[in-house]
Amino acid sequence: MRRRTALKMAAAAALIGSFAIGTAEAAQTIKIGAVAPKTGPLAGGSTVTHWPNIELWAAQVNARGGIKLKDGMAKVEIVEYDDQTNPGETIKAVQRLATQDKVDFIIAPYGTGLNLAAAPIFAKYGYPHIAVSAITDQIPELSKRFPNMFFTLGSTSAFAQSVADILSKMNKDGKMGNKVAMVNVADAFGIELAAAARPIFEKAGLEIVYDKSYPLGTQDLSPVVKGAKATKPDAFVAWSYPPDTFGLTKQSIIQDLDVKAFYTAVATCFPAYGGAFGKAIEGNLGAGGVNPDSSEFMAYQKAHKETTGKDADFWASATTYASLQILEQAIVSVGAPDRKAVIDHLKKGTFKTVLGDIKFNKNNNNEKFWTVGQWQNGVFQGVASTGRPGAKEVQLKAGWK
Amino acid sequence: MDILVTGLLLGGTYALIAMGLNLQYGVARIMNLANGEMLVAGAFAAFWFFTAGQVSPLLSIFLVAPLTFALNWIIYRYLLLPLVKRAKNRGQLEVDSILATFGLSFVFVGIMMAVFGGDYFTYSYLAEPFVIMGDIYALNRIVAFIMAVTICGLLYLWLGKTRTGMAVRAVSVNPEAAGLVGIDVLKMSAFAFALGGAVTAVGGSLISTFLTMDASIGVIFTMKALIIVIMGGVGEVRGTIVAALILGLAETWVASVIDPGLTLAAAYLMFILVLLFRPQGLFGRQSS
Numbered sequence: 001m002r003r004r005t006a007l008k009m010a011a012a013a014a015l016i017g018s019f020a021i022g023t024a025e026a027a028q029t030i031k032i033g034a035v036a037p038k039t040g041p042l043a044g045g046s047t048v049t050h051w052p053n054i055e056l057w058a059a060q061v062n063a064r065g066g067i068k069l070k071d072g073m074a075k076v077e078i079v080e081y082d083d084q085t086n087p088g089e090t091i092k093a094v095q096r097l098a099t100q101d102k103v104d105f106i107i108a109p110y111g112t113g114l115n116l117a118a119a120p121i122f123a124k125y126g127y128p129h130i131a132v133s134a135i136t137d138q139i140p141e142l143s144k145r146f147p148n149m150f151f152t153l154g155s156t157s158a159f160a161q162s163v164a165d166i167l168s169k170m171n172k173d174g175k176m177g178n179k180v181a182m183v184n185v186a187d188a189f190g191i192e193l194a195a196a197a198r199p200i201f202e203k204a205g206l207e208i209v210y211d212k213s214y215p216l217g218t219q220d221l222s223p224v225v226k227g228a229k230a231t232k233p234d235a236f237v238a239w240s241y242p243p244d245t246f247g248l249t250k251q252s253i254i255q256d257l258d259v260k261a262f263y264t265a266v267a268t269c270f271p272a273y274g275g276a277f278g279k280a281i282e283g284n285l286g287a288g289g290v291n292p293d294s295s296e297f298m299a300y301q302k303a304h305k306e307t308t309g310k311d312a313d314f315w316a317s318a319t320t321y322a323s324l325q326i327l328e329q330a331i332v333s334v335g336a337p338d339r340k341a342v343i344d345h346l347k348k349g350t351f352k353t354v355l356g357d358i359k360f361n362k363n364n365n366n367e368k369f370w371t372v373g374q375w376q377n378g379v380f381q382g383v384a385s386t387g388r389p390g391a392k393e394v395q396l397k398a399g400w401k
Numbered sequence: 402m403d404i405l406v407t408g409l410l411l412g413g414t415y416a417l418i419a420m421g422l423n424l425q426y427g428v429a430r431i432m433n434l435a436n437g438e439m440l441v442a443g444a445f446a447a448f449w450f451f452t453a454g455q456v457s458p459l460l461s462i463f464l465v466a467p468l469t470f471a472l473n474w475i476i477y478r479y480l481l482l483p484l485v486k487r488a489k490n491r492g493q494l495e496v497d498s499i500l501a502t503f504g505l506s507f508v509f510v511g512i513m514m515a516v517f518g519g520d521y522f523t524y525s526y527l528a529e530p531f532v533i534m535g536d537i538y539a540l541n542r543i544v545a546f547i548m549a550v551t552i553c554g555l556l557y558l559w560l561g562k563t564r565t566g567m568a569v570r571a572v573s574v575n576p577e578a579a580g581l582v583g584i585d586v587l588k589m590s591a592f593a594f595a596l597g598g599a600v601t602a603v604g605g606s607l608i609s610t611f612l613t614m615d616a617s618i619g620v621i622f623t624m625k626a627l628i629i630v631i632m633g634g635v636g637e638v639r640g641t642i643v644a645a646l647i648l649g650l651a652e653t654w655v656a657s658v659i660d661p662g663l664t665l666a667a668a669y670l671m672f673i674l675v676l677l678f679r680p681q682g683l684f685g686r687q688s689s
Contacts (some may be wrong), residue, residue, distance in 0.1 A: 038514065038519060039510055039514065039519075039616070039617040040617055041617075041618075043514075043519045043615060043616065043617050044519060044520060044521040044615035044617075044618075046519070047518055047519030047520050047615075048520055048521075051519075183661075186662050212660055212661050212662065213660075213661065213662040214656070214661035214662060214664070215661075215662065215664060215665045217621050218661070218664060219411065219414060219415075219612065219625075220407070220410075220411045220414070220542075220649075220652070220653065220656075222407055222538075222539070223404075223407060223653055223656035223657045223661060224656065224661050226403070226407075226657070227656075227657060227661070242521055242613070243521070243612075243613045243614075243618075246521065246523050246613035247612070247613060250525075250528055250539070250611065251539070253528060254528060254529070254530050254537060254538075254539045255530070255537050256530065256537070267521070270521070272520060272521055272522070272523065276523045276524060276525060277525065278525075310518075310520075
């Protein structure tokens with residue numbers, strides 16, 4: 001409600017402002033649609049990672065006068081829909097944005113499943129679809145089927161590979177054994193990652209001593225942690241979603257799960273994770289990462305906090321923001337809200353973003369992304385990436401105290 | 402032994418989730434689908450008190466309980482009472498109340514989103530190891546279990562030994578007859594509904610010490626509560642406790658011995674078995 005009021009007030013202020021300046025300036029606006037969960041299972045994640053960045057970007061663009069087009073500046077206006085984390089609703093909302101609201105552009109939905117569900121609709125109406133939180137190994141197939149679809153956050157096997165690389169390096173350096181306890185949430189994301197990880201871990205010389213899944217929304221994860229602990233692993237890897245990332249960590253602290261490497265996937269990079277556990281999670285590994293020391297990221301982090309009142313996470317927040325920067329730069333280069341020309345430009349341009357330069361390859365994929373981060377001295381530092389500079393050394397996990 | 406204790410602790414959690422709904426459905430005949438949201442509201446309150454004022458959830462429940470009691474009484478009085486008066490029979494009331502509370506659950510989610518935002522919230526309270534016979538358990542779960550036992554015990558005694566409790570039970574068994582012997586059925590129903598809401602919110606406060614939640618997670622708890630109430634028998638405190646413990650033990654046993662992936666399957670299997678062989682619930686009476 002607060003956000004909507006703020007938007008309304010901003011819109012009102014902009015309106016009054018434009019009247020005050022006079023009618024000489026044509027009131028051009030670019031309408032941009034946004035669909036993502038505000039309720040449902042993924043709402044907790046999208047409230048941290050997705051929505052604040054849209055708010056931030058729109059505020060920044062309008063503060064500097066709008067997006068520069070050939071015939072003057074155009075302010076952006078955001079039309080928001082809640083898809084209730086329901087793919088059917090996502091599809092309906094995208095369709096509505098295209099046909100009823102007649103928006104100029106649509107920001108990609110949140111979550112792998114919801115992005116894939118909406119992809120045919122984006123393609124049907126010719127909207128560029130710069131997906132962020134869609135991690136999949138199907139990128140070549142998808143971009144062939146939907147030439148308007150772009151990927152920024154990476155692929156499943158790259159994430160599994162990075163974890164395997166880190167663990168096997170620690171093993172080869174003699175810092176720990178090769179026994180890995182692996183668990184996953186029984187949901188598309190966790191199942192796909194666990195399936196990708198099994199052969200990759202084996203190839204890296206790691207032995208999986210515990211391999212179990214648990215349903216989404218499990219209230220008591222202590223049997224999982226106890227089961228893993230009983231196999232005396234050297235490393236613990238969980239392909240987890242936010243509630244279970246928190247739950248597994250809590251249980252591991254209580255059970256004092258003694259491992260040299262502790263990895264949980266989504267939400268490990270959330271500020272709330274650091275806030276909830278403080279010093280206990282020093283050395284925890286997680287999906288994502290950024291280079292928190294780069295000046296671009298620091299400026300972004302500051303603006304994020306000032307505009308939205310929330311802290312950005314240390315992974316997909318910046319990527320979400322980068323996807324909007326990419327869209328904006330493509331529109332500026334084309335000089336008009338021309339969707340087809342923007343898609344063509346996305347394929348060949350290089351874009352300056354908070355993450356550094358981004359260029360899409362022939363599969364519409366951003367090949368340089370962060371894969372693993374680690375909590376070091378209260379900051380979630382990127383420790384592995386596929387070609388982003390600034391990765392820190394991985395440290396051994398030394399207990400939970 | 403380990404499985405037994407872990408299972409009992411989980412069962413205690415489930416009892417906290419389901420006890421309030423049992424009162425609301427059993428006595429006031431309101432199948433409250435906004436039950437989970439009330440639980441999340443209690444959890445939010447505990448979270449807020451703890452992070453803003455370092456107030457222990459064990460203390461803040463004494464504020465949460467009367468507040469949610471009043472809130473639920475208002476909900477019953479102004480939202481549900483018209484439905485009760487309009488309903489010609491029990492079936493119609495159930496359908497109407499399911500629709501009304503389903504809508505109410507969205508209102509609650511919206512309010513909580515507006516007030517707290519949609520982030521995950523979690524905090525560390527008593528997240529310390531506690532050793533029972535050589536095995537480690539979380540202290541906050543043990544505390545929640547003890548509170549669950551206390552709440553259930555008090556409810557059981559109150560329903561069984563006091564005059565008001567007896568009136569509540571009478572309404573639960575037969576509202577018409579209860580009215581004939583001079584019990585104010587509507588007042589008793591409102592009281593039971595409000596009490597159920599307060600118990601649920603207190604449960605939420607206690608559960609928030611070890612579960613991570615967000616504004617729209619309530620429906621998960623509503624589903625669990627429904628299963629437990631129906632398994633145990635509508636309007637039966639004992640039934641709810643036994644069903645919650647059975648469910649907790651079964652899930653923990655399956656997770657430890659077979660596979661954590663099958664816990665949900667185990668829970669629903671038990672639910673189906675009860676429905677097949679004892680449709681009135683473990684402790685329920687044959688419906689007249």
